[in-house]
Amino acid sequence: SQTIHQWPATLVQPVGSPLSLECTVEGTSNPNLYWYRQAAGRGLQLLFYSVGIGQISSEVPQNLSASRPQDRQFILSSKKLLLSDSGFYLCAWGRGTGGYEQYFGPGTRLTVT
Amino acid sequence: QKEVEQDPGPLSVPEGAIVSLNCTYSNSAFQYFMWYRQYSRKGPELLMYTYSSGNKEDGRFTAQVDKSSKYISLFIRDSQPSDSATYLCAMSGNTGGFKTIFGAGTRLFVKA
Numbered sequence: 001s002q003t004i005h006q007w008p009a010t011l012v013q014p015v016g017s018p019l020s021l022e023c024t025v026e027g028t029s030n031p032n033l034y035w036y037r038q039a040a041g042r043g044l045q046l047l048f049y050s051v052g053i054g055q056i057s058s059e060v061p062q063n064l065s066a067s068r069p070q071d072r073q074f075i076l077s078s079k080k081l082l083l084s085d086s087g088f089y090l091c092a093w094g095r096g097t098g099g100y101e102q103y104f105g106p107g108t109r110l111t112v113t
Numbered sequence: 114q115k116e117v118e119q120d121p122g123p124l125s126v127p128e129g130a131i132v133s134l135n136c137t138y139s140n141s142a143f144q145y146f147m148w149y150r151q152y153s154r155k156g157p158e159l160l161m162y163t164y165s166s167g168n169k170e171d172g173r174f175t176a177q178v179d180k181s182s183k184y185i186s187l188f189i190r191d192s193q194p195s196d197s198a199t200y201l202c203a204m205s206g207n208t209g210g211f212k213t214i215f216g217a218g219t220r221l222f223v224k225a
Contacts, residue, residue, distance in 0.1 A: 041121065043201065043215040044157070059212065090156050099205040099213040100145035100164075104156035 002027035006091050006105035014113055019064075019078040021108050023091030026072065031093040033074040034102065035066055038088040050074060086112045116140050119202055119216030128225050132189040136202035136216045139183065143214075144206035146178050148187045151199045151218065160187070160200075192223045 003026045013019060025031055032051055036044040046059045048066035056066050063082060067075045074091055088109050094102040119136045126132055134148075145164055149157035163169045166180045175188040185204075189196055199220050205213040 041217065043117070043119075043217040044203075046212055049212075092156075098145045100147055100162045101159065102147075102213065103159060104149075107154075107156045109154070 002093070002103065004091060004093055004103060004105040006089075006108055008108060009106065010109045010111075012111045012113060013081050015083055016080050019076070019081055019085070019110070021076040021089055021091075021110075023074040023076075023105055024072055025074075025093045028072070028093065028095070030071060031095060032099075033068060034092040034094065035074065035076050036090045036092065038090060038107075040087075044090065047076070081112045083112050086110055114139055116214050117202065117204060117216045120219055121217055123220040123222055125222040125224060126192055128192060128194060128223055130192050130223070132187075132192050132196070132221060132223075134187040134189075134200050134202075134219050134221070136185050136204075137183055138185070138204055138214075140204075140206075140214075141180070141183070142206045143204040145204065146176070146185050147203040147205075147213070148174075148176055149201040149203060149215075151201060153198075157201055194223050194225045197221055197223050 005024050034049045035047040038044050050056050050068045064078050088107050090107045091105040092102040117138045147162040148160045151157040161171050163176050163178050166178045169176045173190045177186045199218040201218045202216040203213050
């Protein structure tokens with residue numbers, strides 16, 4: 001069976017500090033990978049998606065970046081965090097081209113102070 | 114106008130009630146319609162998805178899609194306290210790429 005891991009689970013970082021969130025998937029190969037952010041009381045906002053190693057598409061221009069150095073590893077980064085970067089970050093994997101079957105990790109709760 | 118509208122609730126029902134959760138949307142290009150369940154401080158869990166119009170049933174859950182009205186529903190029969198969660202609708206289709214649009218979620222409380 002497939003499993004998806006995210007770490008850390010919670011993170012408190014000062015404004016201007018760097019960020020690195022990691023996501024790994026087990027039990028499948030060549031998955032589509034996604035990074036979402038969920039603000040309180042709001043829907044999921046797609047940040048990045050990837051259909052293969054080194055292939056990243058950005059949905060929202062901002063101070064975040066993503067990389068996929070290995071088939072089942074997806075990393076979300078920032079050089080300098082902003083207060084507005086606080087939120088619940090979710091990684092998901094999926095199959096198929098319709099984006100209709102996505103499986104989410106446990107999430108990382110980021111608080112920027 | 115948002116692409117997907119979902120009443121945030123909260124919706125409170127007694128145990129055993131039939132629950133109806135709904136979303137409306139504006140983009141006629143959506144072809145896949147999904148429902149996710151999210152417990153507090155957890156990642157969303159895919160409950161079911163349907164393609165185009167029609168109904169789909171899975172245990173106590175039934176999803177309905179009416180593309181002519183741009184309206185989707187999730188029905189939960191014999192609701193249980195363990196069904197208390199936030200329910201997110203989501204949609205995707207030939208809108209260019211792999212983008213899935215999520216509703217803001219409806220908070221459901223099932224009282225024992």
